[in-house]
Amino acid sequence: MERKYWNPEMETLATGEQRRLERERLLKQLEYVAATSQMYKKKWFEAGSDVRKVKGAEDLAALPFTTKAELRESQERQPPFGDFLACKPESISRVHRTSGATGRFIYTALTKADLDLTHDCGARSFWSAGLRPHHRVVHCLNYQLWMGGVTDHFNLETTGATVFPFGVGNSRQLVRVIQEAGINAISSTPSYPKYLEQVVRDELGIEPRDLGLTLGLFGGEPGLDNPVYRQRIEDAWGMKAQNANYGVSDVLCNFAAVCEDNYQLHFLGTGALLFQLIDPESGEDLPMEEGVMGEMVLTHLAKEAQPLVRYRTSDLLEILGVGPCACGRTGPRFKVIGRADNMLHVKGINVFPNGIARVLESMVPDVTGEFQIVLDHPSPYTHLDITVEYGKKIKLEEMEGLKGRVTSRLKEELNFKASITLVPP
Amino acid sequence: MERKYWNPEMETLATGEQRRLERERLLKQLEYVAATSQMYKKKWFEAGSDVRKVKGAEDLAALPFTTKAELRESQERQPPFGDFLACKPESISRVHRTSGATGRFIYTALTKADLDLTHDCGARSFWSAGLRPHHRVVHCLNYQLWMGGVTDHFNLETTGATVFPFGVGNSRQLVRVIQEAGINAISSTPSYPKYLEQVVRDELGIEPRDLGLTLGLFGGEPGLDNPVYRQRIEDAWGMKAQNANYGVSDVLCNFAAVCEDNYQLHFLGTGALLFQLIDPESGEDLPMEEGVMGEMVLTHLAKEAQPLVRYRTSDLLEILGVGPCACGRTGPRFKVIGRADNMLHVKGINVFPNGIARVLESMVPDVTGEFQIVLDHPSPYTHLDITVEYGKKIKLEEMEGLKGRVTSRLKEELNFKASITLVPP
Numbered sequence: 001m002e003r004k005y006w007n008p009e010m011e012t013l014a015t016g017e018q019r020r021l022e023r024e025r026l027l028k029q030l031e032y033v034a035a036t037s038q039m040y041k042k043k044w045f046e047a048g049s050d051v052r053k054v055k056g057a058e059d060l061a062a063l064p065f066t067t068k069a070e071l072r073e074s075q076e077r078q079p080p081f082g083d084f085l086a087c088k089p090e091s092i093s094r095v096h097r098t099s100g101a102t103g104r105f106i107y108t109a110l111t112k113a114d115l116d117l118t119h120d121c122g123a124r125s126f127w128s129a130g131l132r133p134h135h136r137v138v139h140c141l142n143y144q145l146w147m148g149g150v151t152d153h154f155n156l157e158t159t160g161a162t163v164f165p166f167g168v169g170n171s172r173q174l175v176r177v178i179q180e181a182g183i184n185a186i187s188s189t190p191s192y193p194k195y196l197e198q199v200v201r202d203e204l205g206i207e208p209r210d211l212g213l214t215l216g217l218f219g220g221e222p223g224l225d226n227p228v229y230r231q232r233i234e235d236a237w238g239m240k241a242q243n244a245n246y247g248v249s250d251v252l253c254n255f256a257a258v259c260e261d262n263y264q265l266h267f268l269g270t271g272a273l274l275f276q277l278i279d280p281e282s283g284e285d286l287p288m289e290e291g292v293m294g295e296m297v298l299t300h301l302a303k304e305a306q307p308l309v310r311y312r313t314s315d316l317l318e319i320l321g322v323g324p325c326a327c328g329r330t331g332p333r334f335k336v337i338g339r340a341d342n343m344l345h346v347k348g349i350n351v352f353p354n355g356i357a358r359v360l361e362s363m364v365p366d367v368t369g370e371f372q373i374v375l376d377h378p379s380p381y382t383h384l385d386i387t388v389e390y391g392k393k394i395k396l397e398e399m400e401g402l403k404g405r406v407t408s409r410l411k412e413e414l415n416f417k418a419s420i421t422l423v424p425p
Numbered sequence: 426m427e428r429k430y431w432n433p434e435m436e437t438l439a440t441g442e443q444r445r446l447e448r449e450r451l452l453k454q455l456e457y458v459a460a461t462s463q464m465y466k467k468k469w470f471e472a473g474s475d476v477r478k479v480k481g482a483e484d485l486a487a488l489p490f491t492t493k494a495e496l497r498e499s500q501e502r503q504p505p506f507g508d509f510l511a512c513k514p515e516s517i518s519r520v521h522r523t524s525g526a527t528g529r530f531i532y533t534a535l536t537k538a539d540l541d542l543t544h545d546c547g548a549r550s551f552w553s554a555g556l557r558p559h560h561r562v563v564h565c566l567n568y569q570l571w572m573g574g575v576t577d578h579f580n581l582e583t584t585g586a587t588v589f590p591f592g593v594g595n596s597r598q599l600v601r602v603i604q605e606a607g608i609n610a611i612s613s614t615p616s617y618p619k620y621l622e623q624v625v626r627d628e629l630g631i632e633p634r635d636l637g638l639t640l641g642l643f644g645g646e647p648g649l650d651n652p653v654y655r656q657r658i659e660d661a662w663g664m665k666a667q668n669a670n671y672g673v674s675d676v677l678c679n680f681a682a683v684c685e686d687n688y689q690l691h692f693l694g695t696g697a698l699l700f701q702l703i704d705p706e707s708g709e710d711l712p713m714e715e716g717v718m719g720e721m722v723l724t725h726l727a728k729e730a731q732p733l734v735r736y737r738t739s740d741l742l743e744i745l746g747v748g749p750c751a752c753g754r755t756g757p758r759f760k761v762i763g764r765a766d767n768m769l770h771v772k773g774i775n776v777f778p779n780g781i782a783r784v785l786e787s788m789v790p791d792v793t794g795e796f797q798i799v800l801d802h803p804s805p806y807t808h809l810d811i812t813v814e815y816g817k818k819i820k821l822e823e824m825e826g827l828k829g830r831v832t833s834r835l836k837e838e839l840n841f842k843a844s845i846t847l848v849p850p
Contacts (some may be wrong), residue, residue: 080606090559092587095606107606109587134515143568143575143592145602150568150590153575162517162534165575167568167592177570181505181520181532 004328006127006159007120010270011329015322018330022274023056025301030054033307038083039074040309057274060299061285066311071250072104080107087111087304096147098249106250108147109305115154117272117302118253122155122245124268125257126187128329129244130215133160137185138178140192141220143167148220151253152245156187156217171199178211185215187245190223193233209238219245219254225335226358246336248313251298256334259327264320267331274299275332280316280340288332293318293350295340314340316352344373345380346416356386359413365391366402368425383417386410389425429753431552431584432545435695436754440747443755447699448481450726455479458732463508464499465734482699485724486710491736496675497529505532512536512729521572523674531675533572534730540579542697542727543678547580547670549693550682551612553754554669555640558585562610563603565617566645568592573645576678577670581612581642596624603636610640612670615648618658634663644670644679647779650760652688653787671761673738676723681759684752689745692756699724700757705741705765713757718743718775720765739765741777769798770805771841781811784838790816791827793850808842811835814850 005011013021033040034051044051047064054060074082081089092109099105110118131137137156143149149167156163164181166174174196177183186193193208193216200206216239224230224243233241246256246265255269267275277286277294286294296315300307321333338352345351353373361369367388374385388406390399403420410418430436438446458465459476469476472489479485499507506514517534524530535543556562562581568574574592581588589608591599599621602608611618618633618641625633641664649655649668658666671681671690680694692700702711702719711719721740725732746758763777770776778798786794792813799810813831815824828845835843 089561089587090585093582093585095561095587095589097589097602097606105605112585136514136520143590144595145590150575150578157518160515160518160537162514162520164520164522165568165570170569177522180530181522 002132006124011124011128011268011331012324013270013330015330018270019057021271022301025271026057026060026274026299027055029299029301029303029307030309033086033309036086037307038078039070040084043070057276060274060276060310063310065283065297066308068106068250068312068314071106071308075107076104081109081306082107084306084308085109086307092305094150096151096249097145099146108250110151111304114303114305115151118151119154119158121252121269121272122152122254123158125246125254126156126161126217126244127159128259128266128268128327129217129242129257130240130260131156131159131161131185131217131244133162135161135185135215136164136181136183137161137187137215137217138164138166138174138181138183140166140168140174140186140188147247147249147253148245152187155254161185171196172204175200175204175206175211178213182212184212185217186213186239187217189220190218190229190233190241190243191221193237193241197236208236211237213237213239215239216241217244218242219247219257222336222354226361228362228364248296248298248311248315251300251308251311251313256331259325259329261327262325262333264325264333265335266325266327266329266333268329270331272301272303274301277317277319278312280343288319288322290319290321293337312340316340316343316350343379344375344384346384347380347382349414349416351384351414351416355414356410359409360388360406363406363409366394367391367406370425383419385419385421387421387423390422392425427557431549436549436553436693436756437749438695438755440755443695444482446696447726450696451482451485451699451724452480454724454726454728454732455734458511458734461511462732463503464495465509467508468495482701485699485701485735488735490708490722491733493531493675493737493739496531496733500532501529506534506731507532509731509733510534511732517730519575521576521674522570524571533675535576536729539728539730540576543576544579544583546677546694546697547577547679548583550671550679551581551586551642551669552584553684553691553693553752554642554667554682555665555685556581556584556586556610556642556669558587560586560610560640561589561606561608562586562612562640562642563589563591563599563606563608565591565593565599565611565613572672572674572678573670577612580679586610596621597629600625600629600631600636603638607637609637610642611638611664612642614645615643615654615658615666615668616646618662618666622661633661636662638662638664640664641666642669643667644672647761651783651786653789673721673723673736673740676725676733676736676738681756684750684754686752687750687758689750689758690760691750691752691754691758693754695756697726697728699726701735702742702744703737705768713744713747715744715746718762737765741765741768741775768804769800769809771809772805772807774839774841776809776839776841780839781835784834785813785831788831788834791819792816792831795850808844810844810846812846812848815847817850 049063091111093112094110096108097105141148230241244257245254247254256265276297280295296313298311316338317334370389372387406420474488516536518537519535521533522530566573625631655666669682670679672679681690701722705720721738723736741763742759795814797812831845
């Protein structure tokens, strides 16, 4: 009989048991960090925090947060892995480097044990999204340095699926491999199929759905939360488009994915991560309850190389459900609503650019989906000036009506006032 | 105490024990192949071979050879993995594709057990060449489809070394990573450092040896057998240049490497492969003895996905030693002298283009090392017409002397008569 979960013990652990496991691992991990991580020793000493007083997740708020900027500083202070490296350098098996999109690169080091746990959590996620040993999956994320390449290759392979290393670029070659090798699943960013569609249709004269893909495993960028975009991919390719690869590269490659019947991201990092939410303004802990929105804060529970404690991910989430999902998995379910570092305050309301994107994308073809927020002073704002591209087929006499509709849709969905300027596509 | 071998049991197995192990695994493997491989069932039936009569390596000659062309035909007949696939398709974990340099691509499939054995043999090889857990190695082979990328990444990682996935291209970025991350070893083709040298010296104004690399692990193409080229790399980079990655992509990723004191390729595939030599003309088995030259024929001893029996690799080897090496490893030692498919017969002597290349490269700077063999009819030949580029600094009056020297060096080293035409560089 086919297994329903990759790691049933962790994925379906009852809440009480989860707490017990977390507490046990947390105390062990904090002891390890206090003994081995120069950065945390110093940080906790300077903050006057007594880590021995932490007896469980509820006491963690007594310890200061860790930020990406600190990791960067640590690696500048002690290159290449930083003084938050807690193991001997010769114990490191694999090293990835972030893209450096938000500043200096960060080198992420993993020991063999770190890799085993990483691959297990990744396999839980891909399995949850529907990947099975009978699938032949082509992995189209960049293998150069970035975690998405080699480490996700192994996450995929761990499930028992047949994995073809492909990487990025060379789309014509990719189509040939899909056809020749009877590939039925693809792993990539959610924006890639849209690009590939053009190559397949316009250059090769093939309908995407004729390639025979049945499963798309996407991650690495937002997009799939938008049901319109998802539907578009599913229609063009005839495949299920699954949000299958959510992770935080400084912390863990992939620890959340949707399941086969429910389009909410399931937290699948049980045993590896303590998952908490805070108010991004006050820094106070928020309860893990349906409807709560806050910034995700993660603490490693069993990390050897670069353990992080109270790491602010900058990812803002909304909790969609707690307790067991219909699929039986017990981790909290969430969606990503934005990044703390691009949150805008409009008359007491938190607004995220990708929230605006989602609303506008749902109005295609009346608008193209492209827009610009015009910010002439720092937060907070009383309203937002937004320049929006109208659709190709909009006539002059329809402009005023469209403007009104965009304004009211934004008000309805995101609860803020926008001044819309329409511009040609 | 640091281990001396990666897998001492296999690497130092006494010859008698090797034979026993080979016999035991061979009989089990042949039984498996006869039961599961359509291609071999048919092939053996048509050849009238009774596989049950094979009781050891010495009887294998009763079975027909397998060639690359057959693998290709098999995959055309039954895409993508061919009817030599002996396991269920859903048991395949990883798939590579050859570059197709000599015709249609071949898809190489590996099960989890195949991968474990592959990584173990690869680790034996890299370890033999000197890689240790304290090394930080950047892996610069192509990760797109080809075995050299992902599978060699794992071969490297298996040794416990710290591995950075890099791939090919983007040399400036590579130099930056080497510097930032304190990398001290590189895995690439032997021609890459020569190219990288230019980038480092001419564009970045850095002396290659100042980058701090101490170990080069090379493979995938010939070149390092030439002591002149090796010395050049070692001088420029201040690193040991090791021939560390010899394999046959249809058979096994990496199963031979030099050791730390002896520049001969050690066969390290004990338990995975039966290694035999044949006369490439007559097809007859040759003894595994020092000085014997012949084509390498390989038979898998424990392969689940695509087991091969009596596979002609086309690689022509010279056995340099049998019995234990000074390092303690017991596999036969060899060098690759050419490819059966580009062997030329000159008055009863077998001549290989890369043998000519080796002689000419040892004469740089009097010649550039570039040459062309002019073939106006098929083998055999009474002599070879070779066009050779003379070095930049050669004067007109030195031409005749140079021509004579090239002719006599070729005669001395390779025992054939050449008619040399010198052309400007």
